[in-house]
Amino acid sequence: MTYASDKRDTNDVVWSGTWVAQRLGVELDGDEGLRDLLGLALRRNPKRAHLLVSNVLGKHVPQSPTAVWRAGYDLGVRVRALLGDDEAARSVVLGYAETATGLGHSVADGLALAPYLHSTRRPVPGVERAGGFEESHSHATSHLLLPEDPELLAGEGPLVLVDDEFSTGNTVLNTIRALHERYPRGRYVIVALVDMRSPADRGRLAEFAGEIDARVDLVALASGTVRLPEGVLERGQALVAEYETGVAGAAAPTATVPTTAVPVQRGNARIARVGLGWPGGVPDGGRHGFTAAHRKRLEAAVPGMAGRLADALPAGARRVLVLGFEELMYAPLRLAVDLEQRVDAEVRYSTTTRSPVLAVDDPGYAIRSRLVFPAHDAPADGPGDRYAYNVAGGGFDTVVAVVDTAADTPELHAPDGLLAQLARHAEHVLLAVVPSHVPGASPVSGESHVPGAERTGGAPERQEDLSMLPDPLRGPAFSSYAPDEVGWLLQDLSQAELEAPTEEREEAIQSGGAHYAESLPVEYQPSEQYQQLFKAALETSAARIAQAVGTVTETVLAERGPRPVLVSLARAGTPVGVLMRRWAEQRHGLDLPHYAVSIVRGRGIDANALRWLAAHHDPADVVFVDGWTGKGAITRELAQAVEAFEAAGGATGFDPEIAVLADPGSCVRTYGTREDFLIPSACLNSTVSGLISRTVLRADLVGPDDFHGAKFYRDLAGSDVSGHFLDTVTARFDEVAAAVDAQVKEALSADRAPTWEGWAAVERISTEYGIHDVNLVKPGVGETTRVLLRRVPWKILAQRDAGADLDHVRLLAQQRGVEVEEVDGLPYTCVGLIHPQYTRGATGADGKAVTGK
Template identity: 75%
Template sequence: MSERAAGQETREETVDVVWSGSWVAERLGVALEGDGELRELLGLALRRNPKRAHLLVSNVLGKHVPQRPSVVYGEGFALGERVRELLGAEEARRAVVLGYAETATGLGHAVADGLRDAPYLHSTRRPVPGVEQAGGFEESHSHATSHLLLPEDRELLAGRPDAGAEAGASVLVLVDDEFSTGNTVLNTIRTLHDLHPRERYVIVALVDMRSPEDRDRLTAFAAEIGARVDLVARSSGTVALPDGVLEHGQALVAAQEAEAPVSPPPSAQVPAPVTRVDLGWPAGVPDGGRHGFTPVHRAALESALPVLAERIAGALGSDVRRVLVLGFEELMYAPLRLGTALEEVLGADAADTEVRYSTTTRSPVLAVDDPGYAIRTRLVFPAHDDPADGPGDRYAYNVAGAGFDAVVAVVDSAADTPELHAPDGLLARLAEHTGHVLLAVIPSYTPAPAPVPHRQEPPVLPEPLRGPDFSSYAPEDVGWLLQDLSDTELEAPTEEREEAIQSGGAHYAESLPVEYQPSPEYQALFTAALGASAARIARAVGTVTETVLAERGPRPVLVSLARAGTPVGVLMRHWARHRHGLDLPHYAISIVRGRGIDANALRWLAAHHDPADVVFVDGWTGKGAITRELAAAISEFEAQERAEGSTGPGGRAGFDPEIAVLADPGGCVRTYGTREDYLIPSACLNSTVSGLISRTVLRADLVGPDDFHGAKFYRELAGADVSGDFLAAVAARFDEVADQVDAEAKELLAADRAPTWEGWAAVERISEEYGIHDVNLVKPGVGETTRVLLRRVPWKILAKRGAGTDLEHIRLLAEQRGVPVEEVDDLPYSCVGLIHPRFTRGATGADGKAVQGA
């Protein structure tokens, strides 16, 4: 690789260099069409993606391509000045800026600086214990999709308190590096507009790459919500793609990955020394905008920057001429400003001194060492900040082989972990390719808990509901921490529910679908499936129970997530009693995606059992959304309890958010009976295999602050109830599978069972490949696909070719509802259910066919 990595040349030098997109353009026929600056701003690279083979790589963002810090900061600052000019001084005074993680956190911060005294917040993918979530959204096309909003001041998203009450609602400025389809930004605006309506939004991006159809969609969206939506971009254009580009791109990526090493070989035989520098970061200044960054914070940082840069320069020594300041994923702004200050201190205008800036990233991109390709080299290292989505690889691009005399790695204290310093960690990888590694650690800012007013003792919560008064299960088998809403009319036609859910008019937990009544043919299929799979289910029940007893014994408290987890919890209880003579307590509680867990149910459990003994149980994993939801909900609950003084020093350990499941085809948990994706008969039916209990309900007019979530008991369906038949059929096989269970449990306990999150990656790929752009509408696995066919308005079913008898009920339901089944080869699940992303009455799908059920 040449001394200068791809895209690092200054504007004066670009005349003599090859465009860093020519390698892709020549091989795939991809072309950038737009204004004259587009090629200066963007290069091209490749990634393994069935929907979009190419990747636009910015030369001025400071993410994948090292660039002068002053150039990166200047681009964002100039965009902020343009927004200020667009709004006018008075309206700009009411602006709040929101940036997107991870790529645009630094860009958004620079835009806020250019606006002059605008407070700034960026979304984050890192949950922070003790900080209450103010919102969140999904970004389906991204490598990592879940965005959280965690402002310290929850009023920040509502308005500008410093602007005065007479100023009215704030103008929201949303900043991303690239505006392609606009889905993410429009979804964000819709979500926040429902919470805090405002009259004006401004979207800011380095490049606007929308199609004419996407531009029309923005216009219609603004009219729909009754607000003005402006767009400010550095440059604009489109990407022209020839026919067959996806197939050619995939083949090209596969060929290159087969030839290229994961990381380039070390450039020096002796790794560089790693030196820690004490920055003396100013007290009270956040490390970034994760929880908000105010004008007061900005002023304090600006005054401290020269001293901070002097300390870095002193630690580098006088013989260093070419320096890279390397930020860390979302931590972009602080390293960027350290870089701009270091340019001033080192006299970077001098011919023999150069400072560059880039950051590490989660995004996997193909590297090709060619001047006409934007990503010349990549360093691969393990994540080092205990990410919420589990361990995985991280990347630094265009660092190896770029000729840096020194690299200043800037991380926050939450990421200063043993993994960072490990032999295969980031610091070791950097040390192989430079003469000196400097580590600068910025204190991770965690907001202080808000003062909590004196809390009155909560009312005494009721005892759990039990059969036969509530559910057809035996009273000792499960206690339902729910309230009985059996006399409330909650059912709505499936099509009406789907329309309301996707339009944002209602949450799925505010109503119930009409209970599916199986046809005689379908009931016979369930019976046959139960007979064929009872031994396999028994083996998985035994394996997961033995694992729980070994790791969480001696007397765990089983708490199933209603309702799919409840039959599994009952079976685990039966196994423990049959094999070990244990009478394990078992309860069922409600968790709602997007709304969290029933906090009152947790309080009841904490009052009656040691939280450390609680083991949460679910039926299966799909993409892992509930796994993440539970972890975030438990963290928020326990932070709230600590803040309210409900747990004192020396108190018992808190709830463990890990879930034990019967089947984990998504690779989302470490406690499971199997990771195969096969038919679990309890997924075939609704309440009639779950004790005649509905799914749970959470609606403000029915569930008060001191109530359990609600559910219905369908007593009238007793004639069709097979809940007891399911339990008996599986339990009858316990002795038969006992030896297999002992061997499998022993093997599992000795194995590495770390979650792989393979399912989440597959869902993201499918979401993009089929143009859905919303991971919540992709339901992977036999269990989730069954739910789509029973409860939602399905678009189509993807079935793994050769899946066999496990999908007979799926094919039958699909035939009954007129839903096409598409056979596919490359699928980690047996099947996947797709809900159409634009469901309306009379709508058509991407294939031009009417959406089923519309």
């Protein structure tokens, strides 16, 4: 079998180590086919200038994913034959970060039942170290061992250690020595793609085995030796410096894609997300351990996930690269293997890396091109550059970038980030995000961990199957918000015909023939006069809103912990959640997760969204966010829905308390203000909320395993002011910071218990105006605006001398022919009354019965 980077006649094609061999005198001797496995490159490293570049590792050289996986799997089969089935079943496989994480996992596949763990350079708070070691020749030396199950390495069965190459043997032998002191065992197997020990190093293995009184075997695809002439390190460093500064002439500019890449604008249609539907409870890899039970569940889910990727590929895709991310090698590899079997396009696989390697555009050199981009997973060693090799110039029309949630950060989506870099070299870029596994309080056993189990004091009654739930939708594929601003736990119903004329819709709702969430009102198109009112109101109130944003965010951080998960109630809560996220980032450097979910009065919150959240985050960290309170109907709805969710066996720990900008109804404890003032995002519908409709829940569109739905009004992009609203408020954060600090200090020591004054006022108004249905009374500026935009208003009650806060309300009322009645002693700035003409037995303000149409 040929493991080269492309099928070729070796008599006609230059070996990819020729360039280095000719300039430095480096020689590669060994088994037949060794040169098909390896090429040579140079790197910036003070300890070793040359780099053996594997053609089957899936790191630097895009390769057939089947060939990459098969290389590791076949090594695992050989180890199983060496150990015998009984010993193989008792073994544990340990892979090395970052290059061998996928290789080690593939070896574990070949061993069938062996659990897998790989070392990591990403510290994880709360996970006890089971060991660590230094890699002497590496650019990033410190490795951590962080198994979720502290007993994973404590067994007496064989330990199988997997690295891409076995050269001096120092790293592997140091690992065995350290682990043997803590977890002694009688047998070790070292696995590598290539055994490149020098003659002087070959006798060390037997000596070492004698030292620790254990058997140590070595299994490799091929073996050989690198012959290095005198002074090769210094000459190699000089050559790297020469080419990287461009002294070597025309070769250098084509070798490297600089960090100052041409920005790709947000909203570029070539970049889109793909929901994988990653199975709940299955780790993203072996960082904290991966068991046989995990492997079985992942294998069952891979065809469905790869099918979603295949469906997302553009029509006519010819050459597709699945690009993994540093230590996240195995998950994208398995997806790529299945994708390769189901599409006609040529599929290749490689991953990004921390390792800085010189790129030279020469057929006799292993690294032909280099993309450089900022680290995007908040690494422990701080910000720095990362690399993707042989992608530029590789002829890929589509790149599928696969990262974990810890790496789905603003840096990934930045103008100089990885996605923008890829978009310069491929017509289409797809992003698939695998949920980062966060170890729970209990060790992982043969069954998948279900979040919330440890908080109930015992195992849950049933395991949730979350494999059918997709990843959140994100912009620009869904909504005009930037992808890092919010993830929508919704399904896209943009192609469905859901709008109905306002009067027909109102009649159906009030007569009981339909629920309000089963259809959508026709989107209000504001007049030029109304748009000017919105802009004026925004300029006037931006600082006031910024102060409320700061107050509610600081209150949440003080009372709910330093890293809350913001979950806004779509859609009114979503702009508020984005602003809270921005405040936390700008004032504290926090990158808070933010999602939007659907809640429907009378139907509750989307239970599938809660299941997804519980599978990816601690429910205790979730903070629900909304724009404002009216009479508190949604506040009560959420509390009842969370209680019902838990009673039905869902994860426990969700706090139904809502954090809002304005709480004029005195319904919640966490708020920015209790004044009833104009929040300009209430003035418009989708055009101030990322072009997303209100949410939809209808049985023929939303199944039991689906998220609630919504529409993305792409055709309204010309009227979209979502970004303008956010940026205008964000620009006022600095000037209100001092006022926020004082307000929060006062709030934290005050009695903020809800009094539900709003509910009492609504009941009083309902009786006084003969409506007899509190759902038709909408208190507050925000709710009144909604009545005028989406319902059939009867009349508007307003405080005398309410001022500019009601300019837009008066204009809308005038346009719709609705009376504005000024009232003394009104507890809200205004109240909207929905026309009760469709409610049986209702009476008007004059006491006369109201009949239907």
